[in-house]
Amino acid sequence: MAIVRHIAKRPEVGVFRPASSDGVRFGSAALVAPAALFLLITFVYPVGLLLLRSLSFPVWGIQNYAAIVHESLYLRVLANTVVISGVVTLLTLALGYPYAYLMATGSPSVQRLMAFVVLVPFWTSILVRTYAWLVLLQRRGLVNRALEWSGLIAEPLDLVHNRIGVYIGMTQILLPFMVFPLFAVMSRIDRGYLQAAANLGAPPARAFIRVFLPLSLPGVIAGVLLVFILALGYYITPALLGGPGDIMIAQLIQQQIGEFGEWGIGAALAAILLVGTVLLSAVLNRFLKLDRIWGGQA
Template sequence: MSTTDAPPAATQTGGRAGAEPRATRRLRLADGWGLLALPLVGYLLVVFILPLAVILARSVTDPEPGLGNFQAILDSPVYTRVLVNTFVTAIAATVITLLIGYPYAYLMTLAPPFWRNVLLVVVLLPFWTSLLVRSFALVLLLRDTGVVNETLRAIGLISEPLPLMRNLTGVLIGMVQVLLPFMVLPLYATMQGIDRRLLRAAEVLGARPSFAFWRIFVPLSAPGVLAGSLLVFIQALGFYITPALLGGPTSTMLGELIVQQVSSVLNWGFAAALAAVLLGATLLLLAIAGRFIDLRRWLWSKP
């Protein structure tokens, strides 16, 4: 009799044993270290979630309930052009940043420790300077009587100043300068973890160094390319200060339009709709990128 009763008892014991760790984890989250997250959660609710909910609500209620604000964005060619220009500018800035940042990050993996640290400091240097100060410095460099044009004119390369401001060129120069660290750092983190013995093995088997680089190293660095491009592109969508100082009427971006609607026209409902469109585009991009890369690893955790 005891023999037949033993298995159910063991099963019950195993079930309780499996349930106890979950209860312990819930208790630890509620009464232990998990309480340390409450101030951050409360802060985000007050300064992020609540204002975001207000903005989304105003986009469909101000000046009257409905989707009129969103319909106005689609009906007006001016607003549609600004929306398209925002995405085109963000894509161009991402591509240029990748073309500059990829060889730079690759050089960091090849350099000796001292020069690697120097290259890293050069990348991090923009973080130690105000964005507004950097943008005004670029104005002094790129304007018609700035350092760049005056130098080119002095050495005889140009006779008239190059249009480096108040257009897309100035906006891209400023955005790339700001966003370059966000491309280089994920690329460097990925490239540093690639086993160089794979390249040497391919070369031993007869592959040329360039062939081994393109067929082995570049595909292995793809997660860093995707992570860096995602960080750069999403941030580029919401740029305001740099386009406002270096751009012109033909290079207006969505962030400038939102500020104009709030500060000049006082059209809060339409500005909220523009912000909702920008937020929706960002979330859509994150959802698409999440299908190809591990966002939790590359954006919130150590690689």
């Protein structure tokens, strides 16, 4: 939504207004109307109707929200969702920040190689990546065999169908979404500032902490918000790599609606997830234009 505001503010270069500006407006409306109507009918209307059901199913009232607040199982799933998303966000930041730093400060060929390494998983289907982790992390999988061979462990570890599996899988799948915004911000930091800090006598570590780190903060905030938002609604990876104790809100919604036909509870959970997502997205929009992620240097 911020994109258009951003564009609208741009002064038009060398505007040559055709005879009738009403004609242009009409033309634009005719161009945008099909896509907008299409999405209104196939997307906005269904989602709106679902949200309405949280208040109308089986009868009108807030009973579904009250049930969620009073049922410890639902609250535990909500807490799970926040904890898993938070941990995954921190893990992607810990891995992604140094990676983006080296990428932003490396030579063009290093940059290309590192971008390729991030883009390959980004373009590979989530199912394929999750399957690969299932293969690697199972009890007789490659990771356990390597650990046993190295003598670090005597018995295979349980790395999948539990929280560890969810963390590993989601961190790998969401890592590109941390690296892209970090790199976008870091590559625009003027190296001259670091040089100036060095000239004034700051050792590299100090120059990094006092100069580079603060300048990269917008990228950190954008990456953290983006990964957290995406993690909140994750379904496939926790469902395949997690155990019964690691159910996240998306799985609960699927279960309530798809398996139990509990449209009211499912819709109320969906409303909670959507409100969280939209609020965080609004904050994200202040730091990062969506097209930077999807259309930028990717």
